[in-house]
Amino acid sequence: MSDLSAQPFYQLTPDTVIDAVESMGYLSDGRILALNSYENRVYQVGIEEEVPLIAKFYRPARWSDAQILEEHEICFELVERELPVVAPLRNAQGDSLFRFGDYRFALYPRRGGRAPELADLDHLYRLGQTLGRIHLVGAAHPFKVRPPLDIQSYGRDSIDFISRNFIPASLRSAYTSLTADLLVGIERCYAAAGDVRQIRVHGDCHGGNILWRDDTPNFVDFDDARMAPAIQDLWMLLTGDDRQQQQVQLAEIVEGYNEFADFDPRELHLVEALRTLRMLNYSAWLARRWEDPAFPHNFTWFNTERYWGEHILQLREQLSALQQPPLQLL
Known part of the structure; x- marks a missing residue:
């Protein structure tokens, strides 16, 4: 073989x-x-x-x-x-x-269903309940061989790979300076959160991996399951750019979550840090897979001068988000 x-x-x-x-x-x-x-x-x-x-x-x-x-x-x-x-x-x-x-x-x-309506507070409450139960099991013992979601693998390694192999020369200086500032901001958020608990989480808990059926969210695709703070499975359920709206959504999720597991509010310091790490890791994922013919065929917008310019603009916006106070529970 x-x-x-x-x-x-x-x-x-x-x-x-x-x-x-x-x-x-x-x-x-x-x-x-x-x-x-x-x-x-x-x-x-x-x-x-x-x-x-x-x-x-x-x-x-x-x-x-x-x-x-x-x-x-x-x-x-x-x-x-x-x-x-x-x-x-x-x-x-x-x-x-x-x-x-x-x-x-x-x-x-095969499991049928539709995506949850993340603007529906009842759906968010039910999602919170289910994630609380999932995390109760996830906290029972750690993964032994699956890697954690951490700053090194999602952040530094991603930045290093992009810097060495993909970022256009005309944008390298801006990218290098900006990502250095992002890492400082991410580390500051982790320091503010303190020693939060790492548990087994789904890891990629967006609406596409949840099938709503018979008024129940069915979770699929645990391929990205890792050791991470519980908030990793909650923050991707927040929608929209309005801070007040997100805090209302968060309150509904956490209320359901706390029926089965205890949410640590210190983890709110990690929301924007984890969002930033996901953005960095996503670009590096596309880059690492670029030799697979399916990727240039399906992601035609990637690895162009325009893409990297827009990516840097998005990262600058994220640097500003890292400097804002964390979301609060209402």
């Missing part, structure tokens, strides 16, 4: 996807639909006389087998607590991570 890191991920074909699913004992009806995923490859595969399955093929060399299994394990723990989480399927031996040729994949039941 060849080294996974050498396997061209873009050579994954529909026939290979169907063959992999059928290797697990399912009979496909030949229907296959590529879903909106770039980091991994995810497909809906039709099954004869049964509900379709979701097949997730993991990008080589991103996570180790042990790190993927920790993602699966937290999903199993949450399902055992009757939480609305879509967990991978297990075979008769209890395995959830499978191989077909050089590819690693997992199978999931």
Whole structure:
């Protein structure tokens, strides 16, 4: 078997996807639909006389087998607590991570639903309740092999990669100076928050990873699960630019959250720091994946002089946000 890191991920074909699913004992009806995923490859595969399955093929060399299994394990723990989480399927031996040729994949039941209405305070309250229950499980014990969400990996490493490989020469000085100031601001926010607790979190808790069904939020895609402060799973639910509006939203989320877990208000110092780290990491993620043909095809606006100029303007706005007082609980 060849080294996974050498396997061209873009050579994954529909026939290979169907063959992999059928290797697990399912009979496909030949229907296959590529879903909106770039980091991994995810497909809906039709099954004869049964509900379709979701097949997730993991990008080589991103996570180790042990790190993927920790993602699966937290999903199993949450399902055992009757939480609305879509967990991978297990075979008769209890395995959830499978191989077909050089590819690693997992199978999931298809779960329908729509995105939550984040402007709806009732939805936010219900999301807060569910996240409180999820974090109660996430705080029970730490990940052993999955990395944390920290300033080094999301911030410094991202800045270094962009500076060395992507930022245009005409913008390098502005980018270098600005990102140095951003790191200072991020570190100041972390210092203000103090020694807040790190728990297992979803890590990428935006509306696209939540399916609203039967008045219940169903959480999917724990691929970015890491050790991080609880606020990482809350701040992305806030919408709009109006501070007062966000504080009303936050109050509703935290009220629901506190029914099951205790939210530490010191973590509010981290909202803009975590937002900044996400912005830095997102650009670096696109850059690191630029040799994958799916990325230039689907992100045509990336890696142009205009993109980097606008990115710097957004980061300047974020530097100002880092200097503002944190959101408060009403």
